[in-house]
Amino acid sequence: MTKKVTITDLAARANVSVTTVSQILNGKAARFSSKTVAKVKQLQKDMGYVPDFNAQSLIRKSGRTIGVLIPNINNPFFSRFLRGIEAEAIKQNYVPLIFGSDNSQERETHYLFESVRRAADGMIIASAVSDVNYIDNILNQNGIPYILIDQAPVAKGDRVDANNLKGGEMLANYLIKKGHTNVAVVCSEKPTLNLQQRLEGFVEAFKKNGTPIPDERIITTQLTKQGGYDATPAALATKPNAIFAINDEIAIGLYRGIEEAGLKIPEDISVVGYDDIDLSEYIYPKLTTIHQPAFEMGTNAAQMIIKRIENQNQPIQRISLPVSLVERNSVNQID
Amino acid sequence: MTKKVTITDLAARANVSVTTVSQILNGKAARFSSKTVAKVKQLQKDMGYVPDFNAQSLIRKSGRTIGVLIPNINNPFFSRFLRGIEAEAIKQNYVPLIFGSDNSQERETHYLFESVRRAADGMIIASAVSDVNYIDNILNQNGIPYILIDQAPVAKGDRVDANNLKGGEMLANYLIKKGHTNVAVVCSEKPTLNLQQRLEGFVEAFKKNGTPIPDERIITTQLTKQGGYDATPAALATKPNAIFAINDEIAIGLYRGIEEAGLKIPEDISVVGYDDIDLSEYIYPKLTTIHQPAFEMGTNAAQMIIKRIENQNQPIQRISLPVSLVERNSVNQID
DNA sequence: AGGATTAAAAGAAACGTTTTCAAAATTAAG
């Protein structure tokens, strides 16, 4: 392990000042004779000089870093979302600092502070166990802009989401068209805003149809495959002819539970999900669900936060992405 | 957005020198009167002082950061692995810098350099599109220790893996016991060492059994669900009574392909996978596979690299974790 | 030729910490 080579070493070898080297390596090469430029650039390669990140960030007051807080790396929706962020970040020369809160309040706080400590230039927060005002306080105090996904923003905040109200509504109307008026819903205990809206769109559509969904048909559980599996007996107990899983992960758990209960989808019972994770095409029967543009949500979020970082006082940005129903084979026509 | 508060500000407010503040905040509080200590600590809270990460790292020559390079965030095996890393890192107060190479050579290189640039203290590399010596060169030149997962290490390197040879062998013997001698394999084009070993264990066991697997029964494809799906026709064309998918993702793709071909698992054809991702219990029929301790591999990897970081010249570390066969319902008894 | 421009390069301050070393203040000892 050789000692790290610094800009001073390089300058010395080039018989040139530190300033000169710095300038040349930072796009100001025009100011110098081509001979010097060539010499410095060559030497950089030869000596393997790479500027010290910390020294650089210290003085530039930015490390081009975006803190990203998500609930769960395991959930395919989020991993796709993450890849969107990554794609945009790489394009604009930022680096995402990825943190999974695992739905733990403690972890979320830890990572929030870690992001502050590491002087993230901005944050994308898709994890939501903490109170929004709490988050806002911490980040605001430290001058870190952030954007919230799937959660009610503080009044003045930037925001990107997909149209959840519409999504829920589309699903409901589809089910109604297929003759299902007797539905159960599996959702999480303390749903974040996006889930609430999904639910609302869904419930309202059924109400409008004159077939409201009674409260006891709304089952709560964890937002995971396991959660869906666990909730199956309770859902089945309400004798529905269709179940709406608030996300695809839950739907997959439901599939298993239903299978083990000896029932067939969609002949005995229909299921719809939400998210359109890649898996939904790989299970049997293929899942009818709402497509959310997870990747685009990622790229948009990244784009938005970068804009904000680079111009703190531009107008508030809000983007709402469209969703679509993708009809596959998990819903039966009845009557 | 208030101006950032520095240690100098705090010192001024406390009527005390910068040194004093620094010491007190860095575990050397014993050297000072309890009055001073109390005052400083209180003020830190009140003023919301948090040490500047870059200034700190610059002088300490470490940012307690571990670069993590994986092929694909989407693959559940890796996301579980990641969570193992995260768990250990948080315990030891490190932060993982997570990068997904997406199996792109270009990205991998980019992130490798990005890790160098950001002065990662060490790296965990589970992505393997690049040549090992190439990686070794870059990292070695910059004095960054690393550990390789699932890849042949450079002679002197630390290493953690699971026993792939054994895993392949177990699978083969299980299949043989179940009466399958007519098997196809779906693997990737340029398999990394771990995959090679899986394959070798598998193939050798069949050879030993007197029923060797002809080359044309080894189909190559991408290591994804889509890849498995795409490979189905080719695999089926060899008329096997069982297929070994080199990982569970491929197995899931196979499930879909087989279903669409109108065949039933395991009645018409058996399938085994490798990894034991959580999904394998949620598909129908449940997948028989080899369990790899992904999470533990993560914690071990993190532990190992941290040890290495904190003591560059300790002896080489190697851990090989055990694997086990988990028998579910995707294999039929034949004869 | 000699002042005025312009081009090329260098000097020095600043970023916010940690840490070494020495000085000042306090306490204990004789």
Place this chain on the structure above:
DNA sequence: CTTAATTTTGAAAACGTTTCTTTTAATCCT
């Protein structure tokens, strides 16, 4: 009381950059 020992504090250097300002060298113009 003085001196020594101990506790507490502070000044300044160092980490590796970027950038603002200044100096030096080269070129131009009448």
